[in-house]
Amino acid sequence: MDAQLRISDLKLIAQRRYKLFLKAFFLLVLGSIVVSIILPPIYQSTAVIRIIQQQVSSDLVDTTITGYANERLFLISQSVMSYKELKEIIDGVDLYPELRGKSTIGELVSKMRKKIEIQTNESSISTGRGNNLMSVTTSFSLSYEGKQPEKVMQATNRLASLFIEEDVKAREELSTATTSFFEEELDVLKVQIQQHEENIRKFKEAHIGELPEYEAMNIRAIEQLEKELDRIPIRVRTLEERKIYVNGQLMTVDPLRPIRTDQGKMVSNPSERLKRYRLELLNLRATLSEKHPDIVKLKKMIAELESQVTASEEGVEKIQKLDALNVELAAAKGKYGSQHPDVLKLKREIDVLSKEVDQQLYRSIEMAEMKDEQPDNPLYINLMMQIEAIDSQIKGLLEEKKLIEADIEEYQKKIGQSPLVEREYSELTRDYASAKRKYNELLNKLLEAQMAQGLEESQRGERFSITSLGIVPDKPIKPNRIAIILLGCMLGVTIGSGLAALMEATDSTIKTADELNLLSGVSVFSIIPAIETEKEARLKRIKQVVWSVLSIVSIGVFLLIVDQFIRPLNIIWLQIQDRLALF
């Protein structure tokens, strides 16, 4: 093969191969024309569905419908294009009537599925949070293509409404599921919280006053009690002093009412009484015998009185001493404090003395009682009562002291328990607090979910909405006849040239004198052109005529057969016109 092709060579090649090229070209163009006419027109109907963003700001209601519209769209389209739904549409609209007998429903469904096209339209919007631009699907178009315009429209619109229905269903399910989930969880938590509260209450009951919040109070109580405790001895002291004083007074008072003597004098004190008694004795002795009971009694009384007088005299001394000791005690306490050994010694002495004084007092009372003589001196009685009162007061105070000490011990025990109790208590409260926290969080979520559900139900959530329904298409989208024919032309050219080139390439015959010269190495003497004799020319012409007649006849026969056995020609002609008109 030549390394280069000169233009003259190309011209020669063209001359040689033009017939082949033309044949291929015309065949292909013719074929494409036929194909473009034969192909049935396919119509397409489109519905546009918009994805409306939710109408309440998502800061207020963070809808539970998460996930981008694309994913949801995909899922919904899966369920819309399921066997069941498509079958319904095929039956309802009566699609593919000509294939009903031949193909199974499953095949028809797959066929239909392939003819459905979903195209999303995206736009960039900025999301609420941050200024990122997101590509979001704002709408999508749903198309179906088929042979009959009316049915195509119906099918498209049915599909569109299916989409809407499925979307609504899916959302409702999801939001309901979410709220019921939260509700269940909340119930569980509520029970837990109540349990905790119960535990805490029981604990508090069990450890009243041991809780740390009581600590300050306890300490204060202890302080108070100690203060009172401290006060008691003082009060006791005071009372005892008063007792001594009253005792002193008592000493000077005759338990009996002052007896009016003959002279009308009142005799009250024991020594006076003694004198009287003695006089009485004399009187009695005058009339009665020594053995007389009155006299015996009197004698006893006199004896008693005598001891008493001395005793009372002693008593008075004692009382006076007691007074002095008390004063000393006060002074010593002030100087040395109440724990000093001198102070303590004084206290002991005072105690002893007080006891003796008391004894004396009781003895006098006893004496009076022995004689069946109740002390009837109101003053005496008054004083006695005072003393009793004081005594009981002192007793009361001492008891109080004991109680207070017991209380203090209690409180101190409580304080001691405090750390342990505190730890346990804080554990309980911590669990309780966290349970409560969880509960609150869930509660918030539940509220949000409920709001979202409300949003869905009130149709304000993100949802699909039909912007435009499919219309009955008046022009087919396929086949693009012009494109097919152009393609045919292009193919014709390509294949034609390809064939020509192929023939050239494989043609290793000798064509030019130069070739012959080169190959043989001998000069070419002459180049004789192809000759056609008249006879041959005539024959050729006859052949051509015969061929054209034959082809016309065979086309005629072919058309006849088509007319008779396939479809009448005039109908075909009308169809062709139809199709061509749709250009």
Next chain:
Amino acid sequence: MSKLKKALARAKASRNLDENIVNGKTKQTNKKSGAINRHEDNQEALDVVYTRTKVLDIDVDKLKENKIFSHIKNYEVTDQINILRTQVLNKLNEIDGNTLMVTSVHPGEGKTFTSINLGISIAQELDRTVLLVDCDLRDPAIGHFDFASDFFGVKIAHGLSDYLLGQAELTDILLNPGIPRLTILPGGKSLPNSAELLGSARMKKLVEDMKHRYGRKRVIIFDSPSLLKFSDPLSFSRFVDGVLLVVQADRTNTDDLKKVVNLLGKEKIIGTILNQVKHTH
């Protein structure tokens, strides 16, 4: 006879035309031409009187029908044939030979057409005579024509094959078809063993006889079968002075050509002819 006269007259007239044309062409196209020499030789027309050769009428139309045009001067084909003739004659002068074998790679490439036309053309040179020998002795295959019957429209009783078989004498088989200075030796009946016959000693002897008998003034053209089909012509080629290879355009392929060239040997081939060219520059 009138026909013959007409033919002769036509021949004469065209002879002049031929001369003009030849002049024109030779001056332009033939570079290595002994054309001028040859032309000068052409002082006296050779008038040949056939003593032993049969003289026949020819049918011009038949000739035309069968593409034999040299005789009629209206076609461009004839120009090419004349160019061919010029070159062949020059070459023959150069090698000092007069026997020529016309063959091709495949059958039907136009050997017979070429040889006859060439023969007739040379015969129009007034200083030459031509003997055309049909060496293709096999069954008529596609593309093979029998000289006498197919081209010249004459029926013959015997031919070369008979002679080679020893069944006829030269005088019996030579004929003149009515064109001056042209004699033909037809092939005769077809033989199955033509290969051996062609290469046989008898053939060789015949060739040598013819060569020497007529000298340089008679050109002998042997129309032989194609080379690749059978080996006949190869052996025959050794007997002749030169081989003319006829190649049909758009048919013969390069490999085959190379094979043939190698078989014959470049020196033996004095020239090639590209035939049936459909598309020209």
